Amino acid sequence: MGKERKADVLQRSYEAAEDIMKQRAKSFYEAFRRLPEDRFHGVCALYAFNRYADDLADGDAAAKTREERLMALEELERNVKNLYSDECMGSSLEESFWPAFQDTVTSWGIPLNALLNQIEGQKSDLSFQEIQTMEDLKEYSRKVAGSVGRMMVPLLALDEKLAEDPNFLLACEELGIGMQITNILRDVGEDLRERNRIYLPSEFLETYGITKETLRSLSFGEQTTEDSLPSGFIQMADHLMELANPLYEGIASYLHYFHPAARTPLLSAALLYQGIHGAIRKSRYNVFTKRCYTDSMTRAKLVLKAKSLVDLL
Template structure:
């Protein structure tokens, strides 16, 4: 199996919306985003699948060393080998990959957030920086265009806020609560009730508040995208359309996120991605 085949297999196995959004890219950029996505999956799986904290930290330390190997021209892992040819042509910064690992380590170190400022900082590490790297891969007319990078960062944060809403119950079962404590207090929802899967206070109002925050973040992202980069950034817009539909589906389901995890079907994801490519 070649490094590119390894990454393709990793992406296909995940069933993620990312797979449907970037499968319509030109071959070279598709290989680049697939390799980057596989890197994100590798480090994310450590947090989700390794229960021993010391082992998880050791594995993240391995990836930090492997990032340095990659930028020294000596990648060892199939993912970094697949990513290597794209680093210089697409101006992918080393610090960005380290920031992705920082976000994964924060999931180990921190399981509660006092306010939205704390959560926003996490969202940047977990998703905003992923948006920036992805935008570079999709194509930016003027390298390092700050407006396009700000769009991508904001869009990544919108996707992460959607993930947080979708995964309230799943995260609580892992003793993680990403909803800010100040929001819980505002709506009279206790942390202990979330951990029990039994909402207290005005849980519906709390989740409507989270919905509006996420929806507003999508709107801010769309407004930031320069017209000159809109066509190149269609994969990100396709991802946004898929996740925005998921957000609406969660609302239509009555925010029953403590009971189950809402998901879109693969056919619907593919349809949304194709439609976005066709009309964006």
């Protein structure tokens, strides 16, 4: 393939990746589009990779069977590993985003472990087993969300030296873990109705006297109201949010490590996600039949807070 042809294919692939992020994560797209073009294109390519892996695990990929989806994840894993091989073979994937993803991986030095952890997390979701302990929940969240923080670092960090700071990497990973824990609490009802899954640790349910049957009843019950929620669930939800909060806060100490154009979007994302905790409380902990969102005024205040904190740097 000639150089002009390769450049044309790569440009179309980056455009496809950008379209995926624009359609599937509009707020994320708007927040990061102000990055320098090369960094933004890389973010789009990594988003497309993560979305593809997640869709395979969640069964959105052309109604494939579980076995077919597992095989597809294993094929994805082989192709990712191949990118890091000295004898790089051609990809067996024909996804539109793949050339852009391959270019991003090689151009920016995206860490292999982060990509493999993402795939491993999606495999565990596909072969779902009940989460027993808080440590199990954190480990699952580290794979499916903390890995995203790690793989984005080369694109968002100010320079390569800062991107290698282990404490900075940990803060980025923990932010992803915190967001995932918040997601899990917010989506209890949805996860039960649509996936028949409970991500809340079994030890927490036992400690607070909550049965899985109660969670199912609340998630499917047309008569579920805020007044019908067990007090134990409210206490457990508060406990989970208290455990998640410190995971959000570490990133603030490393804002100066990020490219200037990434600082406000990143801090805004952290504050907005953490703000879901307030929305859960405002909804009187009904995460079963309500979708707990921050209202527009709260969102505006949190974004303004993020901008103010960044301006202090």
